[in-house]
Structure formats: C-alpha cells, structure tokens
Amino acid sequence: MESCTLLNIKYKHMKTRRDFIKISAVGTGGLAIGLSSVKIAQANEGGGLFKKLEKKPIVQNRYPTYCEICFWKCAAWTYTNQKGELVKIIGNDDDPHCNGRLCPRGTGGVGMYNDEDRLKTPLMRKEVNGKQVFEEVSWDEALDYIAEKLQGIAKEHGPECVALFSHGSGGKYFGHLLKAFGSENIAAPSYAQCRGPREVGFIATFGAAVGSPEPTDIRDTECLVLIGSHLGENMHNGQVQEMSAAIDKGATIITVDPRYSTAASKSKHWLPIKPATDMALLLAWINVIIENEWYNKEYIEKNTYGFKQLKQHVKQMTPEWAYGITTIEPDVIRKTAKEMAKASPAVIVHPGRHVTWYGDDTQRTRAIAILNALLGSWGSRGGFFLPESIHLPKYPSPKYPKPTKSWRDAFPGKFKLAELALASGICDATVPTTERDCSFKGWLVYGTNLIETLPNQEQTYKAIQSLDLLVAIDTMPMEITGYADVILPECTYLERYDDIRTSGTRTPSIALRMPAAEPKYDSKPGWWIAKELGKKLGLEAYFNYEDYTEVLDWQLKQVGSSLEEMKKIGVKKFKREYGGLYYYKGESIEFNTNTGKIELYSTSMQDEGYDPLPSYTPHPEPPGGYYRLNYGRAPMHSFSRTTNNPLLFDLMEENNIWVNPKIANEWGLKNGQEIWLKNQDGIVSNFPGKVRVTERIRWDSVFVVHGFGHSNKKLTRSYGRGLSDQKLITNVMIDPIMGGTGMRGNFVTFLTEEPTELEKAKGNPYLDGKQSIMNVGKEVKS
Amino acid sequence: MRYAMAIDTKKCVGCSDCVVACQVENNVPVGYCRDWVTETVDGTYPSLEIEIRSERCNHCDNAPCVRCCPTGASHIVEGGVVLVTPNKCIGCGACIQSCPYDARYSHPDGHVDKCTFCLHRVKKGQDPACVSVCPTKCMYFGDLDNPNSDVSKMIAKRKYKTLAPEAGTKPQIFYLI
CATH class of the missing domain: 3.40.228.10 (Dimethylsulfoxide Reductase, domain 2)
Structure with a gap:
C-alpha cells in the first residue's frame, strides 16, 4: 500500500515552513488576511485572546464577481472587512456554473490579489551600460512608446502584422482595439x-x-x-x-x-x-x-x-x-x-x-x-x-476597417476547417521565411504565458527574436513577460469591472464582475489600458465612454436589468426562450x-479533402529506455498562472514525476529522488523534479502536472519548483484539418546526475539576442 | 447534542478546497493547516483502488489531548467539540504528541491550534467552512443525537469506518466507504 499526504504541510514540516513564512510576511499580503481574524474572533466567544478583539465592530461588504482563475467563470461574492480589505470569496448560490460552491482555486482567489510578486508598474526594456534591463516607467511613457511602435509597424508592413494572443476576460478589449487598428489576427492558445x-x-x-x-x-x-x-x-x-x-x-x-x-x-x-x-x-x-x-x-x-x-x-x-x-x-x-x-x-x-x-x-x-x-x-x-445564453447587444462603436490580410494567408490550403486563429500558427508565421513576404512584427500578449503554453519553445523564442514589439499585459511576472519590450500590469479580477458573463447553461443567466477593492500598486483594469492605448493611436471614437460602467449599464438596460440591480444580485437568471432543454x-x-x-x-x-470517416493510425512508440510524457492537471492549479498564488502554492508547491514501481526499480529510482528528464530530441528539463513512485501510472509512460518549473525568478515562491513539461514538448504533431498541436508524442528518459549548463541551454539558442529579463533596472544597477 | 462529520470517500476527489476554505475562514497562517487531504493507493497496476480522505481533528469522545493538557487550555464544549483556549495554552506540545491523528500544530503565535468544527459558523446555523465549500458535497455535518441530521442519516444508510479506532479515542469523523 502506498500512502501519501497530498498536502505535505502538516506540522512535521513546519520548521522549513516557518522560514518561508518569514519571507512572505514582508509583503502587504499578510495584512489583509490577518484582519480576517477579527471576524472569526468575534464569533469565537470562548477564547480569551479572541475576547480582546471582540469590541471592534465588523462591517462587512460583499461585491459580486465571477472567477478569473479558470475559464469556468463561477460567479461569487468577494467579502471585505471593515477596513475594506479582501477577506474571502464565496460562490454565488444563484449561479448555474457553481451553485454557490467554488473550487479550491476560486476559494484561494484572494491569494492572487495578495501575491506580493505581482506586476506593480509599467516596465520598459532599456539598455543600460550594455545590459538589457527593465525600467519602471509611467503609463504615459509606456503607452506612447507602444503606440509609436504600432504605428511604425502599420506604416511599414500594414496593421495586419500585429497579432493578439489572449486568454481571459480582458482579452476582449484588446481584441476590440486590434480590430479598430486594422487587424483580425486574434488567437487564443485555448483553441x-x-x-x-x-x-x-x-x-x-x-x-x-x-x-x-x-x-x-x-x-x-x-x-x-x-x-x-x-x-x-x-x-x-x-x-x-x-x-x-x-x-x-x-x-x-x-x-x-x-x-x-x-x-x-x-x-x-x-x-x-x-x-x-x-x-x-x-x-x-x-x-x-x-x-x-x-x-x-x-x-x-x-x-x-x-x-x-x-x-x-x-x-x-x-x-x-x-x-x-x-x-x-x-x-x-x-x-x-x-x-x-x-x-x-x-x-x-x-x-x-x-x-x-x-x-x-x-x-x-x-x-x-x-x-x-x-x-x-x-x-x-x-x-x-x-x-441557452443571453445575447447582450454590443455597445455602439464605429465600424472596423477591413483588413486586407489574415493569418490564413501564411498557410495556403492548410487547416481549412479551423474556425478560429491559431496561436501556434501566428507564432510560426512570425518567423520570416523565403515564402512569406510579411511576417508578424508586433505581438500583444494578454494573460497567456506563451512560453509555457505553446509547444516547441525554440520556435517561440525564434519568433520573439523576429519581433519589433512585444507587449505583455498580465497581473504576474511570467516567462513571457521576461521577453517583453513593455510590460503593462493589469489589476486582478477582484479589482476591476469586466464584461458581463453571458455563457450558456441550462438556465440563461448573466453575471457581473465588479471591483471589491481599488487596484493595488500602479496596476490598471484591462478596459482602461485598451482605451488609453486606443486614444494614443487616434482611435478614441472606438472607446466612446469615460468609464466601463457606462458600457455595462447600457448593455444591461438592453436586457431589462441595470448595473445597480446587478451590483445587488450578482447573477440574474432568465427564462429560456428558444425551446426546451432537450429535443x-x-x-x-x-x-x-x-x-x-x-x-x-x-x-x-x-x-475539403479530409477523410469523411475516422480511421485508426498508429502513432510512434517510445524507444527503449524512454517513456511517453503524459501531462495533466491538478485540482488546485490553473496551469502556470496560479503556481505562485500563496494560498494555492500552499496546497501544491511542485509537480512530481510519476513513475511506475517496475520502472523505478529498473532505474533504481526512489520516492522523492530528484531527477532530470531528457526527451527524444536531447532537450533537458529546466529543473529537476522529484520522483513519485506509484502504481497509478503505466510502465510505458510518466506523468507530470502541467504549469510548474517557472524560470522567472520574480516568482519568489514558484521559481524552480518542479519542472516544465512544456520545454520537453518539442515533437509536435499538427492536425492537418484545423492546425491543432498534438503534444503527446514526446518521450523522455531519466537523468540522475545534473546536466551541464550547455545541455540545459539546448532548446533556446538565442542567448545573445533579446534576453529574458527578470529584474528591473534599478535593482540591476545597485 | 453531539456534533460529528461524515465524509464520503466515494465522492471526494481530493481537490483540497476544504483545506483552503478553512485557511481563509479561520485565518490559518500560510504554511499551516487545520485540515488536509490524504490519498491511499492499494494494489498493483491495473488492479487498483484509491481512498481519498479529507482529515482533521476527530473531536474525540475520549480525547487524549484534553486529558494530557496541563493548563486546561484544551477542553470540550457543548456538542463534544474539542477547543483550545489560546491564552491558557503554554505551547508545551503534550497534546500534539498525544493525538493519534496529527491534527494539531504549533501556531506561530505560540499556542496550539486545530479544527474547531467552525463553531462560530455552526452557532449561526451554517455548516463548517470545509463542508459548505466542498464542490462534490462529500461532507456532511450535524448532530448525531438528531436522527434527522445529514450526518445521522448518512451513517445509518452507509458503511463507514473511523481512523485509528484501536487508539480508543472514539473519534467523531466517519468515513463513508
């Protein structure tokens, strides 16, 4: 029998844990959580310590939101204490997505707000004494620079040579901006x-x-x-x-x-x-x-x-x-x-x-x-x-210009049934070739860590080196932000308004997201960033509002609600209008x-020339001594974006390499032993991972949870914890029908000794070009 | 009145929402927890079984932690809930040693801390935070003396087990199997 505590955070391990706490308590995060004790204390009448705190009046407010930690978008209430600090997030009972119960990530959403590693100010890549560094800049300076660069690209190559990669609610504003600018090349890796x-x-x-x-x-x-x-x-x-x-x-x-x-x-x-x-x-x-x-x-x-x-x-x-x-x-x-x-x-x-x-x-x-x-x-x-879902009319806005080129032009006769743009396709089309006369020159990257999202990282690095402009909009430093020319810090979903959620379920419903607190640091909501950048690009006609609440209220009134009503209820359900739940x-x-x-x-x-009926095609099998790299999820994390969240990090700090006991025995691998993985192309994992010897995995494959092994040192908790499966996915099997990137054909073997730096560097040959920057300028200078 | 919990191992997926909900609700310092999740794998591929359990203080009827506490900080209140009074606790750790469930930890403030069955919520008629948040609804809380409570009903109709019954502590967390 094998037994394990999923959470190795019991007091047996507390000594090392306490060291860790000392570090993280420096941030502003501790404060907000700390104050929630007041509320608990009042209720706990028995405790003497608690009694001392009892006199403080507790006025709690709650604000409706829907979760942004994954795409399920569960509606919830964010509770604040009498000081206006975020205390907890609880599911909205009326929400058909969650029925009042959030998952661990949603419950731990406060950790995203409190994470002291958050992006705090706009940053720009500059060269100081021959060294590339990020410098803190004002929003004005950052947006001016981006607008100038974008206009330069449009003039020289056409606005279509700018692409947006997007994941999450705020991507829509940048999609709107890009369409107004003249490009429809908007891709989400989720496709x-x-x-x-x-x-x-x-x-x-x-x-x-x-x-x-x-x-x-x-x-x-x-x-x-x-x-x-x-x-x-x-x-x-x-x-x-x-x-x-x-x-x-x-x-x-x-x-x-x-x-x-x-x-x-x-x-x-x-x-x-x-x-x-x-x-x-x-x-x-x-x-x-x-x-x-x-x-x-x-x-x-x-x-x-x-x-x-x-x-x-x-x-x-x-x-x-x-x-x-x-x-x-x-x-x-x-x-x-x-x-x-x-x-x-x-x-x-x-x-x-x-x-x-x-x-x-x-x-x-x-x-x-x-x-x-x-x-x-x-x-x-x-x-x-x-x-069935509710259709919200679009807020009045001028017509978009008609683009003359699209990403599809880069792939004549290919992927004919793709209904959406391919993130991997745009990445490929960014690398100039003799066949393509215009490659992508500018990327806006919203909320998606492309380095850890796209397979074949070498291709992503190659594309990045070919860009005139890379703008990353995110809440956290990520691998992709390290390669950006400009980083724009967005505030978290708990600090902003976003579009009304309208996704279809059994009962049509709408849900509101509103801020429960002012944006921390110098972060801004996505809608504001897109609008301000729009103004700099002379596209103010497309952003015909001072505040996004005007858009939301207008839209809500078209369906018989209002912002005022939604602030009180969070979720509004409607009757089905287009027939029954079933035929x-x-x-x-x-x-x-x-x-x-x-x-x-x-x-x-x-x-379109594809097989009208599906057939079985054998796929390559791992050679001797290699095992198929299988990857998946853990319930407490959403890919690489949550691994640094203090509350969720606490639930799962790193991924392990699952190995069948027979194979472990063959290799002499022990539970908890740190090993590196090397794939069929000689690519070595960026960090070691601990072996988990378990009967739960077949002898011909290994399993790791995706999203770990961050290489950005700005992520003080999750840096170097576990390993990145993405780096090992270099064999990509492209779906000829719609361009999907098949990623399960990679085979790995075990390295029990630490590989050399040269071996580790394989897969990113651009150490002399645009470099990944982790530190802001003043830190480097000092 | 006798508060107890029944937890359905057939439904629990080990997502650990109970853990983070407790940490947030009860202001448990980062790095510590009052409840946790264990997974036991039995068998050889492909004949396997997994049991996943959300664990916490068992609020035992015969609680060794209360008996060994030199100051009376560990005590039992109405409903059989085992509590610690922080300002009476001298942090000696005897209770931690005596608990067969590893359910207690030393709080950085110098006292021992553990699950309270969220008595502050229960008094308001709410379920403990872990129970109320669970996406699989695998946890049932209530009064064993009331045959109509969720927990009584589940224990009446399902097979169950307790942890370390041999310790003689008469634990009050029942795992439905």
Whole structure:
C-alpha cells in the first residue's frame, strides 16, 4: 500500500515552513488576511485572546464577481472587512456554473490579489551600460512608446502584422482595439493548443460546437464515459459537482486512461489503455454497437446521414482487432459498449477539453461525436442538453476597417476547417521565411504565458527574436513577460469591472464582475489600458465612454436589468426562450450541417479533402529506455498562472514525476529522488523534479502536472519548483484539418546526475539576442 | 447534542478546497493547516483502488489531548467539540504528541491550534467552512443525537469506518466507504 499526504504541510514540516513564512510576511499580503481574524474572533466567544478583539465592530461588504482563475467563470461574492480589505470569496448560490460552491482555486482567489510578486508598474526594456534591463516607467511613457511602435509597424508592413494572443476576460478589449487598428489576427492558445479539434469534430457531426461550459448533462446521466478526461483533477467546477451527484445516483462511469486517474478510481470500469490508441477503442465500440444493433433504428434513419458508409467502414474494426492495438480485452470492450447502449440516450461519451494529443485529434473527436450520435445522446436528458445564453447587444462603436490580410494567408490550403486563429500558427508565421513576404512584427500578449503554453519553445523564442514589439499585459511576472519590450500590469479580477458573463447553461443567466477593492500598486483594469492605448493611436471614437460602467449599464438596460440591480444580485437568471432543454421525442430536428442531419459521414470534411470517416493510425512508440510524457492537471492549479498564488502554492508547491514501481526499480529510482528528464530530441528539463513512485501510472509512460518549473525568478515562491513539461514538448504533431498541436508524442528518459549548463541551454539558442529579463533596472544597477 | 462529520470517500476527489476554505475562514497562517487531504493507493497496476480522505481533528469522545493538557487550555464544549483556549495554552506540545491523528500544530503565535468544527459558523446555523465549500458535497455535518441530521442519516444508510479506532479515542469523523 502506498500512502501519501497530498498536502505535505502538516506540522512535521513546519520548521522549513516557518522560514518561508518569514519571507512572505514582508509583503502587504499578510495584512489583509490577518484582519480576517477579527471576524472569526468575534464569533469565537470562548477564547480569551479572541475576547480582546471582540469590541471592534465588523462591517462587512460583499461585491459580486465571477472567477478569473479558470475559464469556468463561477460567479461569487468577494467579502471585505471593515477596513475594506479582501477577506474571502464565496460562490454565488444563484449561479448555474457553481451553485454557490467554488473550487479550491476560486476559494484561494484572494491569494492572487495578495501575491506580493505581482506586476506593480509599467516596465520598459532599456539598455543600460550594455545590459538589457527593465525600467519602471509611467503609463504615459509606456503607452506612447507602444503606440509609436504600432504605428511604425502599420506604416511599414500594414496593421495586419500585429497579432493578439489572449486568454481571459480582458482579452476582449484588446481584441476590440486590434480590430479598430486594422487587424483580425486574434488567437487564443485555448483553441489550437487545447479544445479546437473537438469543436471542429462536433461541428462536422452535429453542426454545433461543444462550447464552454460543456453542455454535458452529467447530473442526470446513467453512464458517463471519460476518454483521457480526468474530471476531479481538472476542476471544471460544474462538471465535477455533477459527477459527484451522478455517483450518488449510481450512474456507471467508464474511464479510459493509461493512468489511474481520480476519475478512474470512481469508475465501475477503468480501461487502462495503451497510450495513443484511443481511436481503435472508439472504432471498436462503434463496431459493437452497430453489429449488435444496439441503436435506435428510427432515430438513426430520421436524424443521421451516412449510416451505411459508417457500418461498412467499421466492419473489420472488431474488439478482437482493437485488443491487439489497445490491450483492452474484447469482452471488456463489448461489456462497456453494452453499458453505454443500456443507458442510451442518457449516456455521455465526454468530448474532453484538452484534446490536442496526436495530430489526428479532430478525427478522434469525430469518432466520439459519432458514438454519441449512435447512442442518441445529443439533445437528450442525461446526454447533452441544449444550452441557452443571453445575447447582450454590443455597445455602439464605429465600424472596423477591413483588413486586407489574415493569418490564413501564411498557410495556403492548410487547416481549412479551423474556425478560429491559431496561436501556434501566428507564432510560426512570425518567423520570416523565403515564402512569406510579411511576417508578424508586433505581438500583444494578454494573460497567456506563451512560453509555457505553446509547444516547441525554440520556435517561440525564434519568433520573439523576429519581433519589433512585444507587449505583455498580465497581473504576474511570467516567462513571457521576461521577453517583453513593455510590460503593462493589469489589476486582478477582484479589482476591476469586466464584461458581463453571458455563457450558456441550462438556465440563461448573466453575471457581473465588479471591483471589491481599488487596484493595488500602479496596476490598471484591462478596459482602461485598451482605451488609453486606443486614444494614443487616434482611435478614441472606438472607446466612446469615460468609464466601463457606462458600457455595462447600457448593455444591461438592453436586457431589462441595470448595473445597480446587478451590483445587488450578482447573477440574474432568465427564462429560456428558444425551446426546451432537450429535443422532444420524435422532434424533427434541422442540424446545421450540409445535409441538415447528424453527419456520421462528414460531407464538409469530404468537400475539403479530409477523410469523411475516422480511421485508426498508429502513432510512434517510445524507444527503449524512454517513456511517453503524459501531462495533466491538478485540482488546485490553473496551469502556470496560479503556481505562485500563496494560498494555492500552499496546497501544491511542485509537480512530481510519476513513475511506475517496475520502472523505478529498473532505474533504481526512489520516492522523492530528484531527477532530470531528457526527451527524444536531447532537450533537458529546466529543473529537476522529484520522483513519485506509484502504481497509478503505466510502465510505458510518466506523468507530470502541467504549469510548474517557472524560470522567472520574480516568482519568489514558484521559481524552480518542479519542472516544465512544456520545454520537453518539442515533437509536435499538427492536425492537418484545423492546425491543432498534438503534444503527446514526446518521450523522455531519466537523468540522475545534473546536466551541464550547455545541455540545459539546448532548446533556446538565442542567448545573445533579446534576453529574458527578470529584474528591473534599478535593482540591476545597485 | 453531539456534533460529528461524515465524509464520503466515494465522492471526494481530493481537490483540497476544504483545506483552503478553512485557511481563509479561520485565518490559518500560510504554511499551516487545520485540515488536509490524504490519498491511499492499494494494489498493483491495473488492479487498483484509491481512498481519498479529507482529515482533521476527530473531536474525540475520549480525547487524549484534553486529558494530557496541563493548563486546561484544551477542553470540550457543548456538542463534544474539542477547543483550545489560546491564552491558557503554554505551547508545551503534550497534546500534539498525544493525538493519534496529527491534527494539531504549533501556531506561530505560540499556542496550539486545530479544527474547531467552525463553531462560530455552526452557532449561526451554517455548516463548517470545509463542508459548505466542498464542490462534490462529500461532507456532511450535524448532530448525531438528531436522527434527522445529514450526518445521522448518512451513517445509518452507509458503511463507514473511523481512523485509528484501536487508539480508543472514539473519534467523531466517519468515513463513508
């Protein structure tokens, strides 16, 4: 039996912990948390110490917000004490995203506000005595510089040569700014590095993207099938809550994962599949369901296109065939298919979220969509519900100029089904080549740490060296901010207004985010930064308001609410207007596909020259002594952006390298031993990681949680803690259909001795060019 | 009245929201905690089981920490809740040694600290912070003397276990298995 305390913060370890506290108590953070004791103290009538504090009156206010720590955007209340300091954040009971319960990251959101490592003032890259340093500058100076540079790029190359990379609510203002400036090259890594393929796969099948939050009716499902999706470790709040409710109701969970994930441990069936073979299993399931006629014939006939071709296509793809590929026994494949069919249509074959694995990801998610179609789960109770959202009219603004070029021009004839811009594509198109006459010259990077987000870091570094301007807008110093020419410090979501949240759920709703405190330091809200930069660029007509509350109030009034009302309630629910939560039985449904039906056989894929039906393609396997690098999430962190949050750092300080005991034994690796990883291209991990010897991982792979191993020393807690999986992802398998970057084809071996500096530097050959700067100028000078 | 907690190990995902909610609610200094999460893996790949538990003070009926406290700082209040009065505590650590659950720690202010079942919230009719925040709703709090309380109902209908029953402390945290 192996046992571990997930949180190694019990008092046994307190000696080292106390040293740490001394360091962090210097920041202003301690104060705000400290004062929350007043409130607790008053209630704790028993304690003498507490009694002393009892006399202080406690006036608490609460301000509505929605969380920005992940994309689930749970609505909540931020509580402040009588001094106006942030005390805690509690979920809003009326919110369909969270039902009054935040996840650990949302609960720990105060830590983001209190983090003393936050970006505090605008910084500009300057050269002092031959050395590149950041200097603190005024907002005016920073924005003047950016505007001048942007106008220079527009004059010389065209405004289209400026791109925006964005993740998070505030990205919209910069998107608006960029469109007004004349460029539509706006990309989010959440597309080509994450969920893009599944959207394309589902659009090709059902004529509709999955969207976010996923409309999975887990609450009422009888059978939930997870394919590499580790719900519970990825803390997608609403889904985790509903998975728990489904467990209560006795739903069958089937988990396909080479790793014994937390979800696998809650499952009736865990299929410990050989990595990279999921497609074969999916096709075998389709085969079993068709061959046994475990589908609703009437439904299939009425609503789907291409059943015959599909049946013919999967005829040979039997469980016996799949067994040789997946190592999942044929009777297990049949048994689990039967479970799904029995639950049909109250069954969910989950589309997953991060699905950029092997480069055939659109096709794999197509297979998932086809399976759901056969089971009749789309638009069915216990399958996928039909979400509805509130449409807020856009605040009046002049028309955008029409760009003459787009990122697509850099990839003629490629990625034809990509519906959004590719972050990786723009990065590639930034590196000048003989074929491209205009490459990107300016990047605005909002809230996304591109170094740790895009695979193949060498390419990212190469692109950065080719830029005339790199502006990073963030709340925290990150790896990407180190490479910026200008850093603009945004205040956290707890200190600003943002757009009204309108995402679709079962009940249409809107949610307000308003500040619970003034912005700390010299940080500013995103809307303000975009507006001020807009003014400098002569685009003030597009920012026709003094304060963003004018926009919000105007928008809210269009849907019968107001800022005043929303400040009181935080979340407002509306009645559904466009039909029921599910299709009714026998309903004539018009799907948004070429044929108007669910396309088992995809005509849109065929039209663009892609396979209309998914097939299994073998993927490379690790050579001897190498193991597939598998990565994923931990419930207490959102990638690299939360690892320095004092409260969340406290929950998980570093990632470990999961190694199967057999392999550990072979290599003589011990639990807790620090090792380096080296991948198939000779790239060495930036830091060592501690080995976790565990039965939970297959012998042919290792697992690390993504987002650790920060190399920016300004992150005083998380610098050098754990290792970056991203640095080791240099083999990228591009999805030809939509340009997704498959990242699960990297193999690593173990280094028990510290590699040389030269070995560690491999992968970033630009040590003489634009350098990553960690320190501000005055610190360097002194 | 007898306050107790039942925690469903079948639903807990080990997200540690209970830990951070407690730290924020109770002003637990960074680096310390009153509750924590453990994971036990049993078996060999691929025949495996995991048990994930959110752990804290068991508010024992037969509490060794109270018996060994030389100053009476550790005491039991109504509902069976074990508390520490900070200004009576001399920080000797005897209670820390005596607790079979490692549930107590030395607060940097010099006294011993531990879970209070969020009595300040319970008195207002609220659940403890850990229970109220849990996304999986795997924790149930209430009065064991009341057969209609959530905790009584869960214990009546589900199999459960307690931690270190052999210590004879009569713990009041019940793990549904």
